[in-house]
Amino acid sequence: MxxxxxxxxxxxxxxxxxxxxxxxxxxxxxxxxxxxxxxxxxxxxxxxxxxxxxxxxxxxxxxxxxxxxxxxxxxxxxxxxxxxxxxxxxxxxxxxxxxxxxxxxxxxxxxxxxxxxxxxxxxxxxxxxxxxxxxxxxxxxxxxxxxxxxxxxxxxxxxxxxxxxxxxxxxxxxxxxxxxxxxxxxxxxxxxxxxxxxxxxxxxxxxxxxxxxxLPTIISSLEMSPLFLVEGQTGHFHLSTTAPVNLSGSFLNRSITGAAEQDNTQHDILVGVPIFTEAGVYPLSLILVDGGGQQTVLNLNIQVLSGNYGSEYITLLSDRADLLDPNVEAAEQNLLQSVISNFTSTRYFDGPMGLPAAASVTSPFGRKRSYNGGPFDHFHSGADFAGAPGTPVLAAASGVVVLADTLNVRGRSTIIDHGWGVFTGYWHQTEQYVQVGEIVTVGQIIGTIGATGRVTGPHLHWELWVNGVPVDPMQWVQMSFS
Ligand SMILES: [Zn+2]
Structure with missing residues (x-):
C-alpha cells in the first residue's frame, strides 16, 4: 500500500x-x-x-x-x-x-x-x-x-x-x-x-x-544557497578565486568534487546531505591549491536541519517478497553506485528540472519505510509519480544515458548523467526508448510508466543523486542549481 x-x-x-x-x-x-x-x-x-x-x-x-x-x-x-x-x-x-x-x-x-x-x-x-x-x-x-x-x-x-x-x-x-x-x-x-x-x-x-x-585573499567571493542545508536535500556553493586553483574538500565525511570553469577561477560545489544526518552543525572543509603549490584551507560551519519526512508501511505481495533479499539488494546497489559515482565536468542541466511525468506525486522522497511490518531501516530514496501504464516518462533535464537495463528490484531502469555529479534515475518502466551513450534533452520521452520490479502497482519512481548521495528530486524542480 x-x-x-x-x-x-x-x-x-x-x-x-x-x-x-x-x-x-x-x-x-x-x-x-x-x-x-x-x-x-x-x-x-x-x-x-x-x-x-x-x-x-x-x-x-x-x-x-x-x-x-x-x-x-x-x-x-x-x-x-x-x-x-x-x-x-x-x-x-x-x-x-x-x-x-x-x-x-x-x-x-x-x-x-x-x-x-x-x-x-x-x-x-x-x-x-x-x-x-x-x-x-x-x-x-x-x-x-x-x-x-x-x-x-x-x-x-x-x-x-x-x-x-x-x-x-x-x-x-x-x-x-x-x-x-x-x-x-x-x-x-x-x-x-x-x-x-x-x-x-x-x-x-x-x-x-x-x-x-x-575570506583568505585568494577567494574573491563565496556564495551558499540555500543558507540552511536540510537532511536529504542539496546545497550549492559558488566560489570565485583571484588566481587559478585546484579545489578539493570534504563535508559529512564525504569528499567534495567541484566543477571548475574560467581557467579554474570559478568553482561550483554541489553537496547532497545524506538522509539520517542528524540535525546539527557540521564542518565543511575546502582546500585550494594554486599553480605554485600554495595551499589555502577554508573551514565553514554549516548547519543541517531535520527533513521531517515522516514514515510509512509498505506491504509487498508474497511472490515479490524475495526481492527484499539483502543479497539481491546489495548487488543492484553496487551496480548503481558504480554508475553514479562518476563525475562529469560538463554541465548538461540548466535551470530548474522538469517533472519526469505528467502525473501526481503519490509518495514523496525521504519517508522512513517498514517493509511487511519490519523495522524502519529503509527510506524512500525518490519521489513516486502515479500514472496509468503507458504514460510517457520524460528526461527531467538534458544529459547522457549511462544505464538502460532491467534490474530485479528497480525493474526497467534508466539513469541519466547530467554532469557535475548529478544523476537522475527512472524505475519500473514498461517501455524504454533510449540506450546507453545516447544524449537526451530535457522533456524528451525516454520510456513509459509501468510496474516492473519491486512495486505494489504501476508508478514511476524518480530518483536523483548529488555526489553519490540520493536527495530529494523535487527540490531540483523548484530551485536552480546551475
Ligand atoms: Zn518509489
Missing amino acids: IRRLVIVIFGAGMLWLPASVIAQENDSRVSVHVVQRGENMFRIALQYGLTVDELASYNGIADPTNIQVGQNLLIPLEAVTSTSESETHLVQAGETLRSIAEIYGLTVEQLATQNNIVDVNTLYVGQVLVISANTVPLATPTISPPVIPAQPILTGTNMVYTVQAGETLFRIATRFGLSVNDLTRVNNIADPTLIYAGQQIIVPGIEPPQLAPD
Whole structure:
C-alpha cells in the first residue's frame, strides 16, 4: 500500500504560531536558533532577552528542560529589538566573529560575551547573533566598509518555515507580510504552485545587506544557497578565486568534487546531505591549491536541519517478497553506485528540472519505510509519480544515458548523467526508448510508466543523486542549481 501524498488540501492547516504572533502581522519577523551542545532553555532565552516561559510558549514547548541538540527554536526578533535596543546579525558563509565584530565596532570578546560564545570556532552559517547596542563603544569606531559580494544569497533576518498541508505560497507570504515574489526569489522557486507539505522554505526578513566576509585573499567571493542545508536535500556553493586553483574538500565525511570553469577561477560545489544526518552543525572543509603549490584551507560551519519526512508501511505481495533479499539488494546497489559515482565536468542541466511525468506525486522522497511490518531501516530514496501504464516518462533535464537495463528490484531502469555529479534515475518502466551513450534533452520521452520490479502497482519512481548521495528530486524542480 502506498500512502497518498496530499499536495493540496483545502482547509485549515496546522498553525504553529501562537495567536499573539499571528496578530502582529506587520512585524512578525522570526529567526531560528539551532540548539548547541551544552545549551539549555535558560541560557538561550537570556541570549535573546526573553524569559524561559516566553521562549517555551513561542515554540509550543511544554517541558523546557527537555530540548535537544540540533533542535530548531523560533526566536521572535521583534521582541528582542523592541525591549533591549539590540539588533541581530545573520551569519553568512565566509564571515567570522572577528569580521562581524568589526562592522559593529565591537571587539571579538564583546561579541562573544553578548552571545555566550565560548569557542569562536563554533560560529555557523545562519546563526543569529545579538548585537547589543548598550555595549557598543561609540568613541573610536574602527569600522571598515564591508565588502558586498556581487550576488548576496541571503541577507538580514531569515527563518525556515515548514509548509503545512493545504498551504499555498500566497497564504504563507501573506502571513509574514511578504509577497509571493519575495518568497520565490529567496528560495529560487521557479513555479510557485509547486510547493508541498513538509517542504522547508526560507522566509526572509527585509533587512538591508550587512555582510562581513572574512575570506583568505585568494577567494574573491563565496556564495551558499540555500543558507540552511536540510537532511536529504542539496546545497550549492559558488566560489570565485583571484588566481587559478585546484579545489578539493570534504563535508559529512564525504569528499567534495567541484566543477571548475574560467581557467579554474570559478568553482561550483554541489553537496547532497545524506538522509539520517542528524540535525546539527557540521564542518565543511575546502582546500585550494594554486599553480605554485600554495595551499589555502577554508573551514565553514554549516548547519543541517531535520527533513521531517515522516514514515510509512509498505506491504509487498508474497511472490515479490524475495526481492527484499539483502543479497539481491546489495548487488543492484553496487551496480548503481558504480554508475553514479562518476563525475562529469560538463554541465548538461540548466535551470530548474522538469517533472519526469505528467502525473501526481503519490509518495514523496525521504519517508522512513517498514517493509511487511519490519523495522524502519529503509527510506524512500525518490519521489513516486502515479500514472496509468503507458504514460510517457520524460528526461527531467538534458544529459547522457549511462544505464538502460532491467534490474530485479528497480525493474526497467534508466539513469541519466547530467554532469557535475548529478544523476537522475527512472524505475519500473514498461517501455524504454533510449540506450546507453545516447544524449537526451530535457522533456524528451525516454520510456513509459509501468510496474516492473519491486512495486505494489504501476508508478514511476524518480530518483536523483548529488555526489553519490540520493536527495530529494523535487527540490531540483523548484530551485536552480546551475
Ligand atoms: Zn518509489
